[in-house]
Amino acid sequence: MQSTVDPRNVSLPLEKTPLETYVPPAKPSLIGLSREQLAERLGDIGVPARQRKMRVQQLWHWIYFRGAEDFDAMTSVSKETRAQLAAHFTVARPEVVAEQVSSDGTRKWLLRLPSGEKLERPHEVECVYIPETDRGTLCVSSQVGCTLNCAFCHTGTQRLVRNLTAGEIVGQVMVARDRLNDWADRETPAGNRLVTNVVMMGMGEPLYNFDAVRDALLIVSDNEGIGISRRRITLSTSGVVPNIIRAGEEIGVxxxxxxxxxxxxxxxxxxxxxRKYPIEQLLQACRDYPGASNARRITFEYVMLKGVNDSLDDAKLLVKLLKGIPAKINLIPFNPWPGTAYECSDWDQIEKFSEYIFNAGYSSPVRTPRGRDILAACGQLKSETEKLSARERQALRAMAMTD
Structure with a gap:
């Protein structure tokens, strides 16, 4: 089979170097801090040691269970403590600059991240909410840009600006709950949540921002706060082999x-x-992944590229490679983006590919493209607003604020 991949991609560097580092605002947000870190911050502003455990529990409840957007809302915390907190901290999330809603109900938010310095171009990321009949999935970013250069991925064409902090990652989940009115006191007939699943599949390679991703997902899965089960959180990696086992041991998603x-x-x-971590090493790390079982299968994502990787010979080798790994295969019709040289496989070829895998004993769902019309589908995320005029950006921001 002759590859249609542009050979120039082979000369691309394996990884990009971050161009900038995070500078916290003068009054930092408490979002993203562990209980131990919250206790330290309370000590820094003079809260007596005997009160800190109680105050931490109060803050945790108000921030992560109730979604409080300022300290005044935390009525179970004393006025004196609230005043102390407000003088030094915030509970600010990323700012919604623009919101786009797809014809299929998918929502994409462009989020501006607070910074302690004036930037020529503010740091922004995108996250996507995908509503389905039985769940609501939030696709969350881990970096501004991406470390990697995957040839078929729009996000990979961006520079890597910096890693996100744990607070900026958790903040995306909180923004989604804010926008969807999805906190604990939301009134619905069944009392069910709208954001039920989180996937680390947005901008960036999560395992190149390991510590922040770990700390954020431990907060997202905490039963006394946001409370999304670890079985409903999926971390996607392009294959940073040394951190795959760590992810199983330290995060458990x-x-x-x-x-x-x-x-x-x-x-x-x-x-x-x-080229750094070839397929054999990657699959061995999957075999060794802690907790992997038929009840907790590893998902293998496979984008269908016409004439590139979609032959039945590819399907046969895929089945052979995954032997012994509790796995399911997600087949992803390629989602086009401006300037790409790739095409999506023909539908009948995708069905033949899927049928072969299914008959070999593997679940092989074909992922229905969602949000294509707003560039919110898999592999399409890139801050398109970089190209907009100041007037267009202002108009989008006004729309987001009035929704």
């Missing part, structure tokens, strides 16, 4: 692998990181 090719030669082109 579901794992997804952006595989996309079954031969090293092709994967080197599509996912250049493969």
């Amino acid at each position: 579901m794992l997804a692998i952006s595989l996309h090719a079954v031969r090293d030669e092709l994967r080197n082109e599509l996912v250049p990181l493969n």
